[in-house]
Amino acid sequence: MNNPKRLSEAISFIEELAWLIDSKKSLRLSQVASDLRELATGPETARKVGDEYTSPNPNIHFLIGVLPRLFQDDKLFPSNAMIAQFAEEVLDIEVPRYEKRSKYELIGLIVCETDQLNDEKLNQLVRALSEITRNEEKLRRIRAARQSGKFSWNNTIRQLSDDA
Numbered sequence: 001m002n003n004p005k006r007l008s009e010a011i012s013f014i015e016e017l018a019w020l021i022d023s024k025k026s027l028r029l030s031q032v033a034s035d036l037r038e039l040a041t042g043p044e045t046a047r048k049v050g051d052e053y054t055s056p057n058p059n060i061h062f063l064i065g066v067l068p069r070l071f072q073d074d075k076l077f078p079s080n081a082m083i084a085q086f087a088e089e090v091l092d093i094e095v096p097r098y099e100k101r102s103k104y105e106l107i108g109l110i111v112c113e114t115d116q117l118n119d120e121k122l123n124q125l126v127r128a129l130s131e132i133t134r135n136e137e138k139l140r141r142i143r144a145a146r147q148s149g150k151f152s153w154n155n156t157i158r159q160l161s162d163d164a
Contacts, residue, residue, distance in 0.1 A: 059122040063114045066129050071107045075143045080106055082146075089153045090125060091117060128160035 021029075070076060077083045083106055084098035093113045098106055117125075132139050138160070145151050 057119070057122070059119070059126045060114055060117070062126050063117075063122070063129070064111055066133055067111055067114065068107050070129070070132070071103070071110070073139075073143075076139070076146060083107070083110070086153050087113075090157055092121070124161040125157060128157040131160045 071083050071086075077086070080098045080101065080103060083103070084095040087093040087095050087110045091110065091114065093110055093116075095101075095106065095109065101109070132142065142156060145156070
């Protein structure tokens with residue numbers, strides 16, 4: 001190294017590195033490397049934990065995710081009365097005093113009650129809601145039919161679950 005400036009920079013670097021290492025005596029560099037490797041594979045680790053969990057009833061977990069999304073669609077459910085009607089007709093969940101509840105309270109109540117639904121009805125409902133959530137055209141048709149006045153959630157669910 002014939003360049004005095006580069007030599008001076010290298011010496012300064014070594015001094016700073018030595019100072020940094022000395023200031024972190026409790027830090028083991030080999031452990032730092034191991035921790036960084038583990039951190040770098042974090043998403044895979046999280047995925048492994050998720051893969052190890054098996055829902056006792058995947059249909060209920062599906063509904064817990066889908067129902068709030070559907071109920072918040074103001075074109076499909078413009079009022080609490082319509083959410084309560086769906087809950088009563090399709091889920092057999094009675095919603096007392098729905099007119100005095102906030103929309104979010106109503107949604108929470110219904111989602112919590114899905115745990116009590118029977119498996120046969122759940123299967124049919126999940127098939128139908130899967131059709132609705134993955135097909136924007138079917139969702140548009142349901143919105144239009146809902147506004148026409150001659151609409152039944154039970155018939156719609158039955159038809160959609162047959163299509164699935």
